Amino acid sequence: MNKNNEEEEKKKKQEKVDQEIDGSDQQQDGTKTKSHGEILKQQIIEGCETYDRSWSSILLSSFTAGLEIGFSFLMLATLHHFASGYFAEEVVFKLMAFVYPLGFILVIMGQSILFTEQTSLLTLPVLSNKRSLGSLFRIWGLVILGNLVGGLLIALTLVWVGPKLAIFTELDIEKIGLHMVEYEVFTILVSAILAGWLMGLLSWLVTSSKETVGEIIVIYLITALMGFTGLHHSIIGNIEIFSAMLVSPEITILEYIQTLVVILAGNAIGAVFFVALLKYRAFVFNVKMP
Template sequence: MGDRVPGEAGGAAETLSELPAAPRPFAVHEAVRADGEADLVRPARSLFWSALAAGLAIGFSFFVPGLLHARLPDAGWRPLLAALGYPVGFVLVILGRQQLFTQNTLTVILPLLERPDARTLRGVVRVWTIVLAGNLLGAVLVGWVAAATSLFTDDVRASLAEMSAPVAALSVGDALLRGVFAGWLIALLVWLLPVAESSRVTTIFLATYVVALGSFPQIVTAVVAATYAAVVGHAPPASLAGGVLLPVLVGNILGGVVLVASLNHAQASDSG
């Protein structure tokens, strides 16, 4: 019975040899790389509008936890339930096929690792620049609207201010290290999507919920929170940009490129 998997009552039992085989690393690699190849030749305007849409939509990963936080009692488990709202923005962005910068630390890097030439490198820099610009513009806009208007009630605004404080308080070292873990998890999520099939929402939820629980800052959601903190007067914009957001960005890049793209490219190359 060593290779037998329990079946449903009254149903035929399955053995491991009868179960559908998981895709080999090379197959996953090629599926993700194909997305990256498409992005490398995608028109700049199309990339930008998609990135802007993602920057706006990712604001829900800041707003929904704030809405939950404001409506939950002040108890030790409050952050655990409030964090359940964090995946919402990522579900909207990823299922909507919008351009999010941390996804591109994997997708367009795989073609570069396959063809390490100047032309591909220029393509990666082009995609990164356009997508990051669109993401940050959207994040700043949506963060400003939340802070400078009466969009939310006072209790929700207080919760959003409380939830933006940890981002503003990060040291350079903490922002960099935690940014690595966020970049690692988000890029790993992208790697898993080709095999997730009907469980994509669950996969997105699990990965991004861990990001929220660990307070691992993803650059675009961090910009939404930092913009909110700056507008309500909790932190000066200059110190946020240089002391928090830049290390977060570098950490996200390192986590995605080194811990996901490079390692999975190596294993796929060896197994292909």
């Protein structure tokens, strides 16, 4: 009997939460900041819209994102090549943070599906009982597959064309890749969790923005922070490490796969726990039952 009462209470609580979210209408005054409920409502709606897309559309959009984020790697390698003669190596890697956001801006503003930017967004419909956990894992699988395949293709292209155009060398590619894998597994995991956390916040803040310029500034600041601190991002990291593996014997395929899996796991944990779960539960705890 107690179990039935608990289930009934949970059902009533969820219905009340849904009512509060659905009642979170956008402010008429465009100068006012969106409320927590408004952002949450929009994120859930956008997440559900992604679930409702065909698998071929999701796969193609995520494949496109994997290609487009490669332009960040193009700029990283080019800047590394031309700045290395003027600055110390550690300074060059800090300067690279200023061009790191380019691919992210192209992907997010172009509405392509990027795993880390969509991780918390796709989790919210599950937390609000609008989609199942199984459907979440299926859509994650499609997005990751598309992102990685697109990244591998652009990596193959850039590794060939960069030296041909003399904008960077294989040595530049190797140094960037080694910079990603030179840490212990646990260090990479924690770094990836922080990166996933930031990407989840990026998604939340982009939704809260009212203008395109504001969205671009948010994307630039957060991804530049990731680049400056060297946090591990799975999708561009896939390109960096795979490219280095192609030109350097110091990175094995086993090391590439292991590092990529750890980063993917860390990114997912950071976005799901520190953004989706905490933001959603903070709203739920504020809902008062009559």
